[in-house]
Amino acid sequence: MYPPKFDYAAPRSLDEALGLLSDRGEDVKVLAGGQSLIPMMKLRLASPAMLIDINRLPGLSEIAESDGYLRLGALVRHNDVGNSDLVSRRNPTMAAAAPWIADPIVRNRGTVCGALAHADPLGDWASVMLACDAEVVATSASGQRTIPMRDFITDVFTTALREDELLTEVRVPVSGSRTGGDYQTLERKVGDYATAAVATRLDLDEDGRIVGAGIALTSVCSINTKVTEAEALLIGQQPSTELFVEAAEIAARTATPQDDVRGPAEYKRDVVRVFTRRGLATSLELAQAG
Ligand SMILES: Cc1cc2nc3c(=O)[nH]c(=O)nc-3n(C[C@H](O)[C@H](O)[C@H](O)COP(=O)(O)OP(=O)(O)OC[C@H]3O[C@@H](n4cnc5c(N)ncnc54)[C@H](O)[C@@H]3O)c2cc1C
Known part of the structure; x- marks a missing residue:
């Protein structure tokens, strides 16, 4: 499939790119890696009148x-x-x-x-x-x-x-030196989008107490979802298996997965439970290792 016709600009400065964006308004799309936009244009799910290719802009690759x-x-x-x-x-x-x-x-x-x-x-x-x-x-x-x-x-x-x-x-x-994190993901095959995935982060103070926590879910809610209730539970506590099990229960309850070709909803919810617990355990190990 070919995309519909579009104008193309490849500005060499940020000011030029921003000028084009403000002039052309809603019929414009920014082109970065093109790995989502180009397939969408070929499938005619997106038909912008103009692409602003930002790949030649200086200072944005660092x-x-x-x-x-x-x-x-x-x-x-x-x-x-x-x-x-x-x-x-x-x-x-x-x-x-x-x-x-x-x-x-x-x-x-x-x-x-x-x-x-x-x-x-x-x-x-x-x-x-x-x-x-x-x-x-x-x-x-x-x-x-x-x-x-x-x-x-x-x-x-x-x-x-x-x-x-x-x-x-x-x-x-950037957290202090005692920070750990993980990303647990299940894919049907290599290169596929996640069936379910969980991002985790733990920051510890000098006494090993949790002072910062992050948990977020991929592919199991209508948008990527931060599990704030579980994060709040973790902060201020000494880490323990029981605490992580409780946080994992909250994450599983927060997920709203659907039955689809990647698996039934209950299976995905269970994956969230297991991945949250494992992700927190790995995050803790890394944080304790400093
Ligand atoms: C086969 C395949 C498998 C994939 N698997 C995964 C996966 O497992 N996990 C995953 O996370 N992603 C996956 N992706 C998506 C991939 O990560 C894309 O690179 C990403 O979604 C979009 O980045 P891009 O730079 O290619 O953006 P583009 O395709 O260039 O743009 C995507 C959208 O973002 C807008 N945009 C881009 N940059 C900017 C900017 N700086 N400011 C404002 N708007 C901007 C564009 O206008 C467009 O609407 C996959 C893609 C493909 C083709």
């Missing part, structure tokens, strides 16, 4: 740490995350998730910010970012604003981004 955040620019690809020493040292949840995204070709081209902007409930990065309390930076010709990840995805394939805004960065708070 993963860097500054001011207490790990910052990923709009052109950071899935594989950049998987290959980053900085990420593997600073954010185990992201490091665990990166190799599970799609297949090597998609991982080479697709971007983390593109995946967040796409807001597919089967997408993995939104859960990782929810568990890590990330925020996104939305930039337009009239300025910049930050949006907490928990407010960013508002519905299926729908975000809080305005039509004239570009998602220029996602930033993840």
Whole structure:
């Protein structure tokens, strides 16, 4: 299938890109890795009148740490995350998730910010970012604003981004040295979207008490879902198997999976229960290892 006709622009500066976005409004789509947008255009599920290709914009391909955040620019690809020493040292949840995204070709081209902007409930990065309390930076010709990840995805394939805004960065708070995280996922076959997946994060204080916690679910709710009730249960407690079992029960109760070709709803709910418990146990091990 060929996509319908469209205009194409490949700006070389952020100002130029933002100008085009504000001039052309709703008939414009940003093209990043193209791994979701191009298939949608070929299937005629999207027919933008113009594509703004951001791949030539300078300064958006970096993963860097500054001011207490790990910052990923709009052109950071899935594989950049998987290959980053900085990420593997600073954010185990992201490091665990990166190799599970799609297949090597998609991982080479697709971007983390593109995946967040796409807001597919089967997408993995939104859960990782929810568990890590990330925020996104939305930039337009009239300025910049930050949006907490928990407010960013508002519905299926729908975000809080305005039509004239570009998602220029996602930033993840860097916790103290005693942090651990994990991403547990079940796929029917390698490269497939998750049947069910759970992102976890635990931060410990000097006494081993939990001072920060993140749990988020992929593919088992209408949108990626942060399990705030379980996070609140964990914070302030000494970790224990019983505590993790209780948190896992809350996560399973929060999930609203559907019966489909990937499996029955009750099976998926059970996977969430098991993955939450396992993910928290692995997060604890990593945090205790410092
Ligand atoms: C075969 C296959 C398997 C896949 N499996 C998985 C998987 O297992 N897990 C997973 O999470 N994902 C998976 N994906 C999706 C993949 O991760 C995409 O890369 C991702 O969803 C979109 O990133 P992109 O850079 O390719 O964005 P694009 O396709 O370029 O854009 C996607 C959407 O986001 C918008 N957009 C992109 N960047 C920005 C920006 N900076 N600011 C504002 N809007 C922007 C576009 O306008 C478009 O609406 C798969 C894709 C394919 C083709």
